[in-house]
Amino acid sequence: MGRLVPAVTRALDVLELFLQGEGTLSAPEVTRRLQLPRTTVHELLTTLAARSYLVTVPGQPGRYRLGVRTYQLGSRYAEQLDLAAEGQQVAREVAETCDETVHVAILEGAEVIYIAKVDSTHAVRMVSAAGRKLPAHCTAVGKLLLAALPEAELDARLEGRELVAMTGNSITDPGELRSALAVARKRGIAVEHRESNPDVSCVAAPVRDRSGRVVAALSISVPVTRWTEEREAELARLAAGGADALSGRLGHHRSQV
The missing domain is CATH 1.10.10.10 (Winged helix-like DNA-binding domain superfamily/Winged helix DNA-binding domain)
Structure with missing residues (x-):
């Protein structure tokens, strides 16, 4: 200590x-x-x-x-507690629909922290845990959260940072990462294929708070043995629906976007 x-x-x-x-x-x-x-x-x-x-x-x-700063800190703490609790409930509902592993994650610096997780019931499934940190650029949730940042803040978080590879498919080139973020920003969905785990692909959608700010992302992770283009499209819809449901629990309405 x-x-x-x-x-x-x-x-x-x-x-x-x-x-x-x-x-x-x-x-x-x-x-x-x-x-x-x-x-x-x-x-x-x-x-x-x-x-x-x-x-x-x-x-x-x-x-x-x-003073007001103590109120702001307390509100931020309460917001994250609500996000974790509500995220766990929505993740459970999404997992019951697709029977795949569902996460909710937030951004801290240039890493993501998983604050909620519900496992698939399949024998072959992604192994992870709430509280785990991963490099944002290697994950669908991370790419989505980075894409939501203002350009200046994104630059500050990535400046001087080495994009470390977790697998042979991880993005390690800053230009390639920015291109991927632009695609995620345009689609409102991020996908990663075996970039953080060589056996897993993942799709993620943004979670917004009452002000419309992206505060988290909800993802569905699937072993590559169960991943197809048709399955990707289906899971993208489920992730977007789950993210919208969680956003609604945080006070956001789609008309605010």
């Missing part, structure tokens, strides 16, 4: 005082409760206020309350 950073620990201690039911706190109150030097408390409060984690109470400049 790495070393704890004292300054960060103290800043979090300040914020956690508000979990004790206090609506507002003054610098002397923080000093007394945390047993910290007055100068240190002043610096902590000033820094937290500058980053909008705290704000001064109108008409009471010496008192502080929680």
